[in-house]
Amino acid sequence: MSIDPINSQRAPEPVGLYPHARREGNLLFLSGVGPRERGTKKIPGVELDEAGNIVSYDIETQCHSVFRNIRYILEEAGSSWEDIVDVTVFLTNMKADFPVYNRIYAEYFKDNLPCRTTLGITALPTPIAIELKVIARIK
Numbered sequence: 001m002s003i004d005p006i007n008s009q010r011a012p013e014p015v016g017l018y019p020h021a022r023r024e025g026n027l028l029f030l031s032g033v034g035p036r037e038r039g040t041k042k043i044p045g046v047e048l049d050e051a052g053n054i055v056s057y058d059i060e061t062q063c064h065s066v067f068r069n070i071r072y073i074l075e076e077a078g079s080s081w082e083d084i085v086d087v088t089v090f091l092t093n094m095k096a097d098f099p100v101y102n103r104i105y106a107e108y109f110k111d112n113l114p115c116r117t118t119l120g121i122t123a124l125p126t127p128i129a130i131e132l133k134v135i136a137r138i139k
Contacts, residue, residue: 005020006022006073008076009076010038010072010076011033011038012034012036012038015126019031020033020073026138027085027137027138028079028083028137028138029135030132030135032090032131032133033066033070033073033132033134034130035061035062035063035066036065036126043062043127043128044061044062045057045058045059045061045062045065046058046062048127059097059130062128063100067108070084070134074136077138079137082112083137083138084112084136085115085136085137086135087114087115087135088132089116089117089119089130090124090131090132091118091120091129091130092121092122092124094118095120097129098120101118101130
């Protein structure tokens, strides 16, 4: 059974034509989630120059923000952090950011061990350093 797209009122607005999530049967598929904040163009942990280029960023701050946004979407969809079964992570600077990301990930997922894939990529659609794609069970 498929239901309508799910859009959170707490997570940041999508930057394109896609929902925050879709349900298919007992699975919830989240679109890529970054660290932006709802209702603003502010990106936690990112300093931009006047042209919109990244001057500096704090991967730890971005990780916490991404995980918070995922939790918002899961909760509003009727799922939970403990129901996550698969995580795909996109990092724009694998060499520098993976150790910090991996440490923070372990804090959030110590009681739930979903499958995980981490990819190093050259860029994301907005000036962010991390994005997660998640699949979770839904009741």
